[in-house]
Amino acid sequence: MxxxxxxxxxxxxxxxxxxxxxxxxxxxxxxxxxxxxxxxxxxxxxxxxxxxxxxxxxxxxxxxxxxxxxxxxxxxxxxxxxxxxxxxxxxxxxxxxxxxxxxxxxxxxxxxxxxxxxPFPQDIIVAKLLPFPNKSKIINAIEYQDPKVRNFAIMATNEHFKGIKGYSDYRTTIQCFAVFKEINSRWNYVNDPKEGDYIATASESIEYFSGDCDDHSILMAAAIRSIGGTPRLIHTKGHIYPEILIGSMIDLEKINYLIKNVLFVKESSGKKLHYHIDERGQVWLNLDYTAKYPGGPFMFEEILGALTLN
Structure with a gap:
């Protein structure tokens, strides 16, 4: 024994x-x-x-x-x-x-x-504790300070909506919408290898504007952040997509007018904006690769995790 x-x-x-x-x-x-x-x-x-x-x-x-x-x-x-x-x-x-x-x-x-x-530093701690697939890899891949990424974003702002006048308070948002238009008009969905997730960096995706949902989200977030916007990534059922911070509900009303009457008139005709409101009352607008205009329909409504990039 x-x-x-x-x-x-x-x-x-x-x-x-x-x-x-x-x-x-x-x-x-x-x-x-x-x-x-x-x-x-x-x-x-x-x-x-x-x-x-x-x-x-x-x-x-x-x-x-x-x-x-x-x-x-x-x-x-x-x-x-x-x-x-x-x-x-x-x-x-x-x-x-x-x-x-x-x-x-x-x-x-x-x-x-x-x-x-x-102003809400506790949210930073909470965001770091929330589960998010490939979190560290995705954060590292969002190369918003990469010259290629910023130059691309600047190019997009010169290509789209440059002549819009009278909305100086929403200039950054309009420029971010220009980035959205440029990326989504060129994006080609390509699957990852069978072996598992392939996380492409933002500078890598700029080469061919191709990849899956996380690659699209990474590029969108990096380009938007490189010109002063505040993006976040949403994890839902088998999918990741980007959103942009709009502000308050009052800001949303003005953005709604801009999208439907100035910036994306044809794309948004007869359609509504899709967005989330966080615990602070801030509005986040959908920028998924399936959307033809900012605030297009969600693929999935449920939020399983959020990665905010301040």
């Missing part, structure tokens, strides 16, 4: 513990990294008391940092083991050229920068 040796948990715990003061240093660094995004969320959502030298915000930061530090110190053995395992994963990723230290640093800096410039 095989005897299973008893585990001496106190002894195991003592072996896993990091000696002082290194345990406190590790926990403090981790606490600061967690406190920064939490503080940004609180800063944007709490009433500004207008204290001298922003003392109210300083106290909030110190309080949050202290609270997180003491919680992590209480769980320091587990936390330090998890940190050690995570570092090993990052080392492995860095060596193989996958997700490593550089990538996590860039993602963290990008998240903090985006949160600090967003």
């Amino acid at each position: 095989i005897r299973i040796p008893k585990i001496n948990f106190p002894q195991l715990k003592s072996k896993l513990q990091v000696k002082s003061p290194w345990d406190r240093i590790i926990i403090m660094l981790l606490s600061i990294l967690i406190t920064i995004p939490v503080f940004i969320i609180l800063h944007q959502n709490l009433i500004d008391l207008n204290w001298a030298f922003n003392l109210d915000r300083i106290f909030i930061f110190i309080f949050v940092l202290a609270a997180i530090f003491f919680v992590l110190m209480y769980l320091r053995t587990i936390i330090i083991v998890c940190v050690a395992l995570y570092l090993l994963v990052l080392v492995y990723g860095s060596v193989l050229g996958n997700y490593g230290f550089n990538e996590i640093s860039e993602d963290y800096n990008s998240m903090i920068y985006t949160m600090s410039d967003n």
Whole structure:
């Protein structure tokens, strides 16, 4: 009969513990990294008391940092083991050229920068936690700063609707619609290889304007973002498609007039606009490859995930 040796948990715990003061240093660094995004969320959502030298915000930061530090110190053995395992994963990723230290640093800096410039920073956290197929690959493929992508978008704005006057408040939206018109008028749907998803970058899709729904969405999102628009990608049943932020319902009324009476008169004749309203009351207009005009019919109404690109 095989005897299973008893585990001496106190002894195991003592072996896993990091000696002082290194345990406190590790926990403090981790606490600061967690406190920064939490503080940004609180800063944007709490009433500004207008204290001298922003003392109210300083106290909030110190309080949050202290609270997180003491919680992590209480769980320091587990936390330090998890940190050690995570570092090993990052080392492995860095060596193989996958997700490593550089990538996590860039993602963290990008998240903090985006949160600090967003009136609803908690939405950034939620968006990162929502499930979305091939999320990291798609984000990397949306090369909105690539010169080819931006030059294409600029070309589209010169090709379509350049002479429209009197709608300066919606100039960016009109230019994004020009990008939509150029892409959708040229798009050729081509399936991925049988082996699985092939995620084409935006600069790659510009060559032939061909690919499947995620390739179309990536190119549309990249081109729109490159000229100041705010796109997002929607994941639904076996499909991904792009949407563009219009604004409020008042903005939608004006955009509806523009689409039906100025920009896409024939394409939208006798038809309605299809859009989603998010939890903030913001309107997002459908830009799927099947649409002949911005706000064309959805292939599927249900939203399984959303990837917003601020």
